[in-house]
Amino acid sequence: MNFELSTEQSKARTGFREFVEKYIAPYxxxxxxxxxxxxxxxKAMADAGYLGGLVPVQYSGKERAQMDALTWGLLCAEVGHVSAALVSLLTVQSMVIQTMTKWGTEEQRQRFLPGxxxxxxxxxxxxxxxxxxxDAKNVQTTAVIDGDSYILNGKKRWLSFGQLAQFFLVIAQVDGKAAAFIVEREREGFATEPIKGLLGFRSAMLAGLNLNNCRVPAENLVGRVGFGFSHVAGTALDQGRYCIAWGSLGMAMGCVDSSLAYSNERKQFGVSLKEHQLIQEMVADMVTQTQASRMLCYKAAFLRENKDPSVIMETSMAKYFASRTALKVASDAVQIHGxxxxxxxxxxxxxxxxAKIMEIIEGSNQMQQIIISRYAFQNYQAIKTALST
Ligand SMILES: Cc1cc2nc3c(=O)[nH]c(=O)nc-3n(C[C@H](O)[C@H](O)[C@H](O)COP(=O)(O)OP(=O)(O)OC[C@H]3O[C@@H](n4cnc5c(N)ncnc54)[C@H](O)[C@@H]3O)c2cc1C
Incomplete structure (x- = not known):
């Protein structure tokens, strides 16, 4: 595994940093x-190629190359440095893109991926x-076949950028089997309502979605009936965890930066905070844990590029550890800033x-613990070998 960035990746990261400094950090x-x-x-993020960074070139209609997994991770980290809410925009957009690319029909890809x-x-x-x-396998939203369309009924909640999204990938039950549907905003029986007053991610423009006898054509089914949770949502959530891992890393880096600067300039008891050993202890843990998050994020990127089957578990580990670290590091950063x-x-x-929200979304950290421990029990020999090398 190589931790060196290629020239292109390094150049891309410089570009992300400049963009973030100019367009996001001040606001x-x-x-x-x-x-x-x-x-x-x-629009600025879209024009820079960030929103569609993972769309394969044959659908993007542009000269711009599709980002590799590490470059995408670097983008999430740079944005996460200053805004978790905008990480969630990259997250949800890329979840839809990856899912559509993997499970969509050619007609669906042609219809949605260019936009x-x-x-x-x-x-x-x-x-x-x-x-x-x-307990997402047991969603209660239903889709009932009616001729050459499906009629959807149900209420979805907590949808990132749901106030703006022109369409949703909706997971519903068809005769007790999960299925995924593209549901466009202009359909009859479709209504969203904004959700305000959140602890964090306040600019992520969350919404609830009400589907009331909302009819969609059968060609809006993504993948097969029965694949909705295991395959379609599975792909989306894996991508979501990858973004949140990197975004959490970026957030921890932002907190370390601020804390180092602050403890350098702030004086108490006649010396700067950095001279106090209890502050040094906090900084040592913040830096070490952030660096450990970085290793897990890089490993997840490496496995993604190599299409390694362990990537799903390793991505869960990266999300679990990096989000916990982000919360701990952010908490210590607040402590240092008094x-x-x-x-x-x-x-x-x-x-x-x-940071608290990073521990809840894309499968809460308890869900990640369940996934990781289940994997460990089922793959005991593989884990033992990996840990002993
Ligand atoms: C800002 C934000 C953005 C979001 N964006 C989206 C989005 O775009 N699309 C979308 O579909 N959802 C979205 N969500 C929802 C998010 O995915 C869920 O909040 C998350 O999956 C947890 O579900 P829940 O909140 O219903 O908690 P619950 O499932 O009710 O869990 C409550 C607590 O119990 C724990 N728990 C549950 N089951 C177990 C168990 N078996 N063992 C141990 N502990 C358990 C959980 O870890 C959690 O701590 C978003 C949420 C937020 C806050």
Whole structure:
């Protein structure tokens, strides 16, 4: 496994940094307090090729090459450095793109991928419901076949950028078997309502989705009936975890940066904070854990590029560890900033609120623990070999 970036990856990261510094960093706190992301910023991200970064070239209609897994991770980390909400935009868009690329029909790919690549289309992912979250196999939204269409009924909740998405990938039950459907905003019986007042991810423009006898043509079924959770949502969630792992890494890096700068300049008891050993202890743990997150993210990227079958488990591990680290590091960063860390004049305050959400989305950390431990028990010999090399 190589930790060196190629010239192209290094160049791409420099570009991401410049973009983030110019277009996101100065405004992230304001968007958070307004609980919205302006369309101009989304357009700028789209024009830079970020929203459609994972669309295969044959559908993007542009000269721009599809990003490799590591480059995509670097993008999520750079954006995560300043805005978790915008990581969630990259996350949900790429979840839809990956799913459509893998499970969509050629007609569906032709219909949606060019718009997702250019950013003219924002896609949403609608799995969670009021009563069903982690137990996602048992969603209650139904789809009933009627001639050459399906009629959907149900209520989805907590949908990132659901206020803006022009269509959703909706997971529903067809005769007790999970299936995924493309449901466009203009369909009759489709309504969204904004969700405000969140702890974090405030500018992620969440919405609930109500489907009331919403009819979609049979060609909007993605994959087969029965594949909705295991295959379609499975692909989406794996991609989501990958983005959240990298976004959490970026957030931890942002908190480390602020804490180093602050403990350098802030003086108490006649010396700067960095001279106090208890501050040094916190910084040592923050840096070490962030570096360990980075290793897991790089490993997940490496396995992705090599299409290694262990990638799903390793991505869960990266998401689990990196999101826990982000929360711990953000909490210590607030501690180091004292009262200033409790004020929205300092980004660590927002990072702390956002970090908690990293532990919940794309499968809560308890779900990741279940996945990882199940894998460990089922693959005991493989794990033993991996740990002893
Ligand atoms: C900001 C934000 C954005 C989101 N975006 C989307 C989106 O775009 N699309 C979408 O579909 N969903 C989205 N979600 C929903 C998210 O995926 C769910 O919140 C998550 O899956 C957890 O489900 P839940 O909130 O219903 O918690 P629950 O499933 O009710 O769980 C509550 C608690 O119990 C724990 N728990 C549950 N089952 C077990 C178990 N078997 N063993 C041990 N502990 C358990 C959980 O880990 C959690 O701590 C979003 C949520 C947030 C906050």
């Amino acid at each position: 992230a706190a304001e968007y958070d307090s307004r609980e919205e992301t302006p369309l101009e910023l989304i 997702l690549a250019s950013g003219e289309l924002i896609g949403g992912f609608a799995l969670t419901e009021e009563k069903i979250g982690s 009262a200033n860390g409790c004020s929205n004049r300092y980004a660590v305050e927002r990072h702390f609120r956002d």
